[in-house]
Amino acid sequence: MSATATLGVERVPLARREWFVRTLQLGVILFFIAAWEGLGRAGLLDPFYYSRPSLFAPRIAEWFAPGSTAGDIWLDIRVTMTETVLGFLIGTLLGLIVGYAFARNRLLGLAFDPLLSMFNAIPRLVLAPVFILAFGIDLASKVALGVTLVFFIVFFATFAAVRDVDQTLVDNVRILGARRRDVTFEVLLPAAFSAIVASLRTSAGFAFAGAVVAEYIGSNAGLGRRIATAEAFFDSTGVFGGIVLIALLALLLDSLLQFVEGRSSRWKPRRER
Amino acid sequence: MPPSIALRGVSKVYRPPKKPPYLAIDRVDLEVDEGRFVSVVGPSGCGKSTILSLVAGLIPATIGTITIRDDPVRAVRTDVGFLFQRDALLPWRTVRENVSLALRFCGLGRREIADRVDPWLVRVGLAPFADNFPHELSGGMRKRTQLAQSLVVDPSVLLMDEPFSALDVQTRNLMENDLLELWGASGKTVLFITHDLEEAIALSDELVVMTAGPGRIKARYPVRLPRPRNVSEVRFAPGFASLYERAWSDLRDEVLRSYERSLRSAS
Structure with a gap:
């Protein structure tokens, strides 16, 4: 082996080859599905409890077929998505307003700090029954649960971003002639938006989860309802059908938000995105 | 004609939360005439940056008066240019x-x-x-x-707080030359803060040396080097070395004192 050989063509590590990684990822998924199917057929994984891909895949297809006996799937998706979007928007808006106010007003922040910490310590999902009693089984209770989940994420992100904003930026724009309003709109709010965008995928995910869980506990439409109904009939295939559908929707939502995040972070250095 | 910038008997006490208050600058008197380029050098922690923040009105003086063209500084001044050390x-x-x-x-x-x-x-x-x-x-x-x-x-006044200290040496020299060129015919007053004596002499009409904190003015030197200057050549000009030596003998004691103090507070 000569020195020139070792200096020759540098090998690209497998982890850097995109096609290889993609194939590997697809392989892992296919293996998982095949194992589930195989264990089910071999009787090692009781299909009564765990269903099987070859059972729930046709079920999902049936839901989307026109005139399905299981109710309108598009209605369920629309209901869940409406709840998610409303919970996300209202929670974000409230979190932004309160986070901004607390960061700008020290006394206000100190006064409310213990109460907010207490609320944040409550596992939010136990509030679902409370909201269903208070707001009924329709849209409002689902949105309310989503709001309590999203609010705290956005609140903490905004609060930290506004409080820790680089004083040099503020001083600089003030010397350049910025009034209070200009400081807010040119420095503080952009800093807050940047933090909100960074937590966008987390908070939207929570809004989605909140909607589904609240539907599961008490509602008359939505994907969570669909799962609860299937469960009531000991129909594990229906349950898994619903879960897989939810997972696919969550994936879709996440890639959409990833796109939004990328578009609105053009000004950030790559490592901070 | 009134001085472009004037500080009269200016002291600044900082009161950080949960720490004892400390005196950053102590009875500083400084006048800068219209159109002059004045540099302030001193060891770290001598309150040089405090002077700029006071002139710009970003922080209030504890005692003393500060004026820009006889107009007292009471709030943030939008008629000055300010170059921060950090990215702004x-x-x-x-x-x-x-x-x-x-x-x-x-x-x-x-x-x-x-x-x-x-x-x-x-x-x-x-x-x-x-x-x-x-x-x-x-x-x-x-x-x-x-x-x-x-x-x-x-703006008629340009305040510069160690603006080039984060740059590499070559870029820094280019920037210094560009600054001199931009300033040259503009008639602007420049108050330039640096810890780099060579940079201070190369750029300025006048050099102000400060003591270790609390900052006081220790010495002032006129810089009589011909303009236009090229910062990478001016250090070989006659008079540069002798001025550097005199100013450095003032500055050295203060740097040592500041260093000893930082050792003591660290232990």
Whole structure:
């Protein structure tokens, strides 16, 4: 082996080859599905409890077929998505307003700090029954649960971003002639938006989860309802059908938000995105 | 004609939360005449940056008066240009938008803003990067953007707080020469803070040496080197070395004292 050989063509590590990684990822998924199917057929994984891909895949297809006996799937998706979007928007808006106010007003922040910490310590999902009693089984209770989940994420992100904003930026724009309003709109709010965008995928995910869980506990439409109904009939295939559908929707939502995040972070250095 | 900048008997006490208050600068008297380039040198922690923040009105003096052209400084001054040591550009704004800020704040229309910003982008060599974001630029380019951002409203006073200390030596020399060129015919007063004696002499008409904190003015030296200067050559000019030696003998004691103090507070 000569020195020139070792200096020759540098090998690209497998982890850097995109096609290889993609194939590997697809392989892992296919293996998982095949194992589930195989264990089910071999009787090692009781299909009564765990269903099987070859059972729930046709079920999902049936839901989307026109005139399905299981109710309108598009209605369920629309209901869940409406709840998610409303919970996300209202929670974000409230979190932004309160986070901004607390960061700008020290006394206000100190006064409310213990109460907010207490609320944040409550596992939010136990509030679902409370909201269903208070707001009924329709849209409002689902949105309310989503709001309590999203609010705290956005609140903490905004609060930290506004409080820790680089004083040099503020001083600089003030010397350049910025009034209070200009400081807010040119420095503080952009800093807050940047933090909100960074937590966008987390908070939207929570809004989605909140909607589904609240539907599961008490509602008359939505994907969570669909799962609860299937469960009531000991129909594990229906349950898994619903879960897989939810997972696919969550994936879709996440890639959409990833796109939004990328578009609105053009000004950030790559490592901070 | 009144002095461009005047500090009379100015002291500043800082009261950090949960720490004892401390005196940053102590009875500083300093007058800077219109159009002069004055540098302030001193060891770290001597309150040099405090002087600039006071002149710009970012913080109030504890006692003493500060005036710009006989006008007392009571609030943030928008008639000065300020170059910060740290990056002060808005990261979410492009180069052009950053340079436009001051004009937008005073309510100019798009056309007028473009008419005044474009020549500045050309002058600091950033026209091809007008639509880039700050993180896409080199340190020197970001400094140029900041310079254009401050100068676009044509302030009579330019306050500079160790503006080039984060740059590598070559870029720094280029920036210093560019600064001298921009300043040359402008008639602006410059108050320049640095810990680098060589930089201070190379750029200035006058050198002010400060004591270790609490900062007082220890000595002032006129710099009688011919202009226009090239900062990388002026250090070989006659008179540079002797001035450097005299100022350094003043500064050295203060640097040592500041260093000893930092050792003591660390232990």
